[in-house]
Amino acid sequence: MRLVAALTTALLLGMAGPAAATTTHRDSCAGDLLFCENFERLPTGGPSTLDWGVDTRNGTLSVERARRGKVLHLHTVGNGRAFLRVDDFAAPGNRFYGRLRLRVDAFPTAPDWAHFTLVEATGSGSAEVVRPIGGQYAPTVPGTFWGVGADGGPTGDWTNWRESAPVTEDAWQCFEWALDPAGNRVSVWIDGVANPELTASTTEHGGNAVPFVLPAVDTVKIGWQLYQAGPTPSQFDLWMDDIALSTHRLGC
Template identity: 35%
Template sequence: MYSILVLLCSIVSAQLIFEENFDSLESLDSQSFKIKTSGTAKASLISSANGNKAMKLDIESNGAAFLAPNDFSPENGDFFGRFRIQTNFPNDPNFAHWINVQFTGKGAPDLVRPVGGQLVNNQNSFGIGADAGPTGDWTDFDPNVPATLSTRCIEFQVSASGNFINTFFDGEDQPSLTASKTKHSIHSGNKDAPFILPKANAIQFGWQVFQPNSGKFTVMIDDIAIGTDRIGCN
């Protein structure tokens, strides 16, 4: 049911800050990143028949597993990210919130979540959000961008200097999944507080549902890259 992700990545113009497609690794013990888990979550390296590799996360309920690159400090807090993911999503409770990417910045309380989503009335939809900063805990999900089992290539742009976040799914811009100083907190949070992006100095890719739930999640993540320019999915 869960296939190995096929890598068809061609990185040409972007200056890379971090890149990991797992193919050259023998384990997830690496000098370039750390694996962080909680609960009973497990992370493993798996291979396909053609030799390509991916990171597999096995997680129950609200356990968490993330890959965190070392020495992450993009100039001016501006960067692009890209990864491929395939996962199942929670069936309970209603309004369960999950994340795939989260970053933080030195001296700022904000937990910024450019890629995540929420279960609302039996549908999981992708969303963008934050927590712990002046704007509070919010997730702006879009029912028109449903979260399904199919593999997606997800890109995101973070600009601390311009104070905005953009997202792209399978190469297509997602204008509903963006955030800026004034565009945020549609769903909960403090709508009146300006959303000021911190300059990122830590980021992680993976999976967590924050609410206790009955789910067992098999998450496949591959082709992670961070660069100074848009990286692309081809």
């Protein structure tokens, strides 16, 4: 019976195909990647590595042990920021994918229109600060939602939150994004599911008349920043794991 059960399980897994495959924590940095960090090799405490830098204001980053292995704990006070920073980044043809596993203890519920971002890409050739993962508290619903992934420069997309993409608190989720200079497109997946309503492109960027143009990305920051003072809650805690940048989509 055990043999039959094992064969049945193997058959079902085979039928599920690549979409059902998941990456285990310890091999999440396997393969030819542009950047990867799963924190397993780092000591606990303040980050100690030459592979990436830190950008903080009223915030801290620390490596902790968790049930899933080691993770990065980010803590900010008020409208502080805490980012892992990848400098001297270069993707072939300026086209790349990102992946991040994330758990946020609580999102802001005040002040009205509180805006937060978790991924930021900048570079030369464009004034845009591209923030593919971010969102906003909307008091008119009310609720907190993920928003369209273009932000700095002329776009103003941070106001383009989507009711179809509500945030989830205190649960691990997988976020993926892609930046593609063909059409200046920014794409987002949440837990492996495409979210086309969060897409930005040359002409799809909050209705702004000025075309959206991706920079030649040389810096990627991954972490947390809130932009309004006096938020509720007054401090934020989140945990990140299996951060990767690649020339191809990695999946969850």
